[in-house]
Amino acid sequence: MRQIQPRQNHLGISGWIWAGNYKLERYLYILHRVTGLGILLFLLIHLTMTTVFRIQGKDVWEATMNILHNPWFKFGEYLVVVALIYHALNGLRLILQELGFLMGKPIPPIYPYRDSLRKKRPWTMAMIGIILILCLVFFYDFIAGGW
């Protein structure tokens, strides 16, 4: 009787993005990951600009600044700031919840079940509210030309 190999059934990276009809926190997690990688990529470009273009003197610096005042670059910078705000505030929430502070206590499971992330959903909503307010503050600065 030949050996039958069981068929691999792992979702892979697509399982990070969509695996079924799950709730909010699963997508906050993948967005945290995407914003983190985006900020890391921006960091490498930013470090290049503030070192290589800075020690070459005033003219190179001012030429670079003029290129960066282009609206497309401004919009890209705004996206980076939004990513930074989201990653920072979601990260603060994750620090508190992963160390067990905003998660509540174990309760006897009586139907209908409410898990702790669901019960503490108001904190997540407050965090999203603060993120939106900060994004609006920076929106006026970047896109609408400053205060």
Place this chain on the structure above:
Amino acid sequence: MDKEKNEQITFRIQRYNPEKNSQPHFQEFVVTSSRGMTVLDGLIYIKENLDSTLAFRTSCRMAICGSCGMLINNYPHLACHTQIEEFHSSRLTIKPLPNLTIIKDLVVDLAPFFETHKAIKPYILRHDGTEMDKPTAEFAQSPQSLEAFLQFTYCIKCGICISACPTSASDKLFTGPQALAQCYRYCADNRDEGEIERFPVVDTDHGVWHCHLAGACSDACPKGLDPALAIQLLKRRMVSQAIGLGKKEPPARIVPPPTQTKPKVPFPDFTVKGNK
């Protein structure tokens, strides 16, 4: 759906026979369903009347054995615990649980899942070996101490949380929410002194720190266990042990059974006088 009116429900089931097919494919069956009928009832009807080669696991049909976990309309459920009516749809798509290898049709290989569960030492460990082998006394555990971990003892090892976890989707070596929640259940049990032995098992590169609080495991758990809470509380224990903060609770004392029994109380007289 009324008790009298029956609906025709289409079950679209993923079939895969490794001896015959090379790829999984879907097969449709039409089942007459009535009120209160579960998905498992539908599958048993199909196996008895329509196609007896359909393979799936089932045992208790009351959500206590954990055999019948499967993906129904893109969300993991226990088939015995899920009514057809709750989907409000006449088409059900049934697939085996993801993130576990498929053996045939809806049957998945749970052996690695159980091996990981065994690896975190799911039993009470105490320093006193002779007492564990030949117990002479009982542990003193108050109801408050029990409440600290009671919720996590209800695990039926169905594998649904592994299917929901996004980290398990890409990382085959991840310990998984079930094993991590059970690791916390034993570390938080004040009868247990084996925390130090369990931490190196979960402190690896594919252990507890690859949980990023997506919370899908708690969302999908059919017994309301909240493995996400257990894992975060486990992280709290590990951090407080690593940086030395937090008070250490002493383990539960051993209490010998009482040698003197209470005096016998006389049987009370009947209050209702019978016919004399």
Place this chain on the structure above:
Amino acid sequence: MRNTYLWFIQLVTGVLIAVLAGIHTVWMHLDAILGFFGVDVREATAWHSMIERSREAIWAGIYIALLVVVLYHGLNGLRNIILELTPSARTERIVTRAIIAFGIIIFIWSAYVPILLLST
């Protein structure tokens, strides 16, 4: 408990970045709001302002501290993502060493300029 320490420092550096990068972003961009609070930013991205800042030890200190914590936090995060995708012990050694080397190179390259400009 090696992974526990690494992750705990990830959390600590996360909080530090929230503070330091917050200062950096607000100083660079929100000049009107800071002006309302009485802080004069003096056109943060212009050349003269940048040269003045690069001479002050406080700003150089903030920038180098921000660089260190961001490099640790970001590269540790990247390492964890890569390890989630490639489960094998040999890959873990290669990836860890590559990321440490990359981090040291970037740090030396980027910290060189603020320290150099401090003495001009």
